[in-house]
Amino acid sequence: MGVDIDRHAVAAARANAERNGVHAAFFESDDHLDFRADMVVANILANPLKLLAPVLAGLCRSQGRLALSGLLPQHADEVRAAYDTWFALEEIEAEEGWICLSGARR
Numbered sequence: 001m002g003v004d005i006d007r008h009a010v011a012a013a014r015a016n017a018e019r020n021g022v023h024a025a026f027f028e029s030d031d032h033l034d035f036r037a038d039m040v041v042a043n044i045l046a047n048p049l050k051l052l053a054p055v056l057a058g059l060c061r062s063q064g065r066l067a068l069s070g071l072l073p074q075h076a077d078e079v080r081a082a083y084d085t086w087f088a089l090e091e092i093e094a095e096e097g098w099i100c101l102s103g104a105r106r
Contacts (some may be wrong), residue, residue, distance in 0.1 A: 046075035
């Protein structure tokens with residue numbers, strides 16, 4: 001399943017999945033999202049990640065996992081703090097100076 005705020009990105013994802021024979025569902029962020037996932041992945045900048053913390057946490061099942069990427073190292077602590085209620089996140093160093101926070105739901 002994929003969710004994006006950009007309807008063009010959702011349309012492109014659907015077209016790419018169909019072209020490649022991948023069975024997936026894609027939604028716009030203002031659609032009613034009534035599911036819980038074992039793994040939630042978000043690849044956006046720090047401010048949207050902080051604002052979306054309750055939403056992304058709500059989409060993750062109990063004991064599920066979360067991965068947040070698209071972060072610069074100087075933003076890691078503030079993003080980690082936004083998710084601290086729900087997740088124990090560890091920093092994973094990625095390529096070219098970008099990092100990922102990943103961990104399990106408490």
